[in-house]
Amino acid sequence: MTGPKPAQIKTPKQNRSRRTLERIVDASLELLATEGAEGLTIHRVVEKAGSSVGSFYARFKGKDDLLDYLAERVWTQALERWHADLAAPDWDEMDLTRTVETAVTLVIEAQRSRSAYLEVLDQANSSRAPAYEQFRTERLARLAEILMKRRDDIVREDAEQAVRLGLRAVVGVVDEERRSSDRLPQDVLVRECTALLAGYLGGAGSGESDSGVEFFDVWG
Amino acid sequence: MTGPKPAQIKTPKQNRSRRTLERIVDASLELLATEGAEGLTIHRVVEKAGSSVGSFYARFKGKDDLLDYLAERVWTQALERWHADLAAPDWDEMDLTRTVETAVTLVIEAQRSRSAYLEVLDQANSSRAPAYEQFRTERLARLAEILMKRRDDIVREDAEQAVRLGLRAVVGVVDEERRSSDRLPQDVLVRECTALLAGYLGGAGSGESDSGVEFFDVWG
DNA sequence: TGTACATCAGTGAACGCGCGTTCACTGATGTAC
DNA sequence: TGTACATCAGTGAACGCGCGTTCACTGATGTAC
Numbered sequence: 001m002t003g004p005k006p007a008q009i010k011t012p013k014q015n016r017s018r019r020t021l022e023r024i025v026d027a028s029l030e031l032l033a034t035e036g037a038e039g040l041t042i043h044r045v046v047e048k049a050g051s052s053v054g055s056f057y058a059r060f061k062g063k064d065d066l067l068d069y070l071a072e073r074v075w076t077q078a079l080e081r082w083h084a085d086l087a088a089p090d091w092d093e094m095d096l097t098r099t100v101e102t103a104v105t106l107v108i109e110a111q112r113s114r115s116a117y118l119e120v121l122d123q124a125n126s127s128r129a130p131a132y133e134q135f136r137t138e139r140l141a142r143l144a145e146i147l148m149k150r151r152d153d154i155v156r157e158d159a160e161q162a163v164r165l166g167l168r169a170v171v172g173v174v175d176e177e178r179r180s181s182d183r184l185p186q187d188v189l190v191r192e193c194t195a196l197l198a199g200y201l202g203g204a205g206s207g208e209s210d211s212g213v214e215f216f217d218v219w220g
Numbered sequence: 221m222t223g224p225k226p227a228q229i230k231t232p233k234q235n236r237s238r239r240t241l242e243r244i245v246d247a248s249l250e251l252l253a254t255e256g257a258e259g260l261t262i263h264r265v266v267e268k269a270g271s272s273v274g275s276f277y278a279r280f281k282g283k284d285d286l287l288d289y290l291a292e293r294v295w296t297q298a299l300e301r302w303h304a305d306l307a308a309p310d311w312d313e314m315d316l317t318r319t320v321e322t323a324v325t326l327v328i329e330a331q332r333s334r335s336a337y338l339e340v341l342d343q344a345n346s347s348r349a350p351a352y353e354q355f356r357t358e359r360l361a362r363l364a365e366i367l368m369k370r371r372d373d374i375v376r377e378d379a380e381q382a383v384r385l386g387l388r389a390v391v392g393v394v395d396e397e398r399r400s401s402d403r404l405p406q407d408v409l410v411r412e413c414t415a416l417l418a419g420y421l422g423g424a425g426s427g428e429s430d431s432g433v434e435f436f437d438v439w440g
Numbered sequence: 441t442g443t444a445c446a447t448c449a450g451t452g453a454a455c456g457c458g459c460g461t462t463c464a465c466t467g468a469t470g471t472a473c
Numbered sequence: 474t475g476t477a478c479a480t481c482a483g484t485g486a487a488c489g490c491g492c493g494t495t496c497a498c499t500g501a502t503g504t505a506c
Binding site: 232233234236237240271272273274275278 | 447448452
């Protein structure tokens with residue numbers, strides 16, 4: 001029940017302490033990745049970072065502050081990367097099906113290339129960091145924006161609502177897939193999710209790509 | 221990294237100890253529900269149960285055993301309830317769309333009526349209880365079985381794969397919805413998920429119900 | 441019905457351990473004159 | 474260039490607390506004769 005905080009730390013004034021801070025952050029993320037949330041201990045962190053307990057408390061008010069700070073850094077970074085991913089494709093050139101296909105691929109790729117500590121922070125996120133909420137919200141909002149460019153091809157009555165729900169479906173199926181035991185190969189997943197979403201938004205005729213053979217040429 | 225165990229406890233031989241065991245289980249679930257996973261402490265459990273520490277250790281080998289035991293009971297019970305839910309509707313009377321609609325409704329209802337401790341056990345399930353896996357697997361398998369009764373109306377090439385993925389999509393979107401801030405009303409969620417899944421499986425013409433007006437009469 | 445005994449069940453003080461945190465202290469860095 | 478001083482940074486032993494677990498003990502229940 002630790003409320004969401006602005007994650008304020010005592011700012012370093014010398015390069016020496018700035019480097020120490022970085023080492024502490026790196027050690028923390030590494031510990032999260034290898035040992036999980038329960039493995040994150042002040043003593044272990046500072047040992048791994050080659051620092052000391054007192055040094056830690058000169059920077060952070062306590063352990064909660066470290067977690068807030070980590071969450072903020074990590075999710076902000078994830079969001080930035082997401083923005084970069086979204087900026088790459090030339091969305092204006094695509095019809096609805098291709099737009100959906102590209103979006104779906106980005107979502108799946110992003111989930112697949114997640115670092116281990118992101119997984120842990122995503123899982124153990126009862127602490128509800130503001131940056132986490134912002135990441136989740138903005139990710140969907142940006143995707144929805146892009147899909148809404150093809151609004152004229154969407155047959156659902158409430159297009160905005162349909163786009164939001166459809167995107168949640170894709171994110172959800174990928175998440176569900178990750179927790180499952182028998183996973184589908186990535187290309188199948190992309191193809192089927194595209195059919196699912198394009199069919200839902202665009203109705204008949206959008207469910208399938210026009211050519212099954214060169215369907216994946218763009219993605220190698 | 222506590223491996224999945226058969227959750228064997230020292231079986232009670234008298235009614236007295238059987239009742240004590242029940243009180244301990246009840247207190248544990250109540251604590252999980254109100255305080256979350258971190259609130260589950262042996263001392264707190266036995267206090268709430270009106271028992272004692274030694275009494276607890278006469279039954280369980282340790283805390284891990286309690287968690288295994290709880291998981292097994294809770295997920296087995298959840299699965300039984302799910303089987304009962306699935307047995308109620310007369311699936312043979314339904315066309316594909318209605319089958320999907322009914323299935324979707326059941327999934328959403330089940331998620332909505334989850335008790336608080338189930339939520340916590342679902343979240344904090346890194347301990348990977350076998351009963352948990354069985355619940356997830358069997359739930360989807362049974363649903364898939366039902367949908368495969370309408371196999372002839374499924375246009376997707378690999379029908380089994382499509383059903384599995386489609387169901388994961390529904391479960392995923394409901395899960396995603398639950399974690400989200402702006403939730404859709406339940407009837408909208410049912411309608412849209414039905415359209416999503418029916419459209420995906422059945423292609424054109426299955427995406428919408430034949431009558432928008434009496435669509436929900438069955439569900440009040 | 442009564443007594444002796446074995447087993448089951450329950451009690452709560454006590455222990456050890458690991459954790460988050462404090463604190464008295466030393467060393468490094470920057471600035472003023 | 475050198476000295477004095479303030480501030481920043483770092484150290485690690487020590488503390489208190491809550492947790493899971495142990496253990497010596499008392500009481501309840503069932504059975505044999």
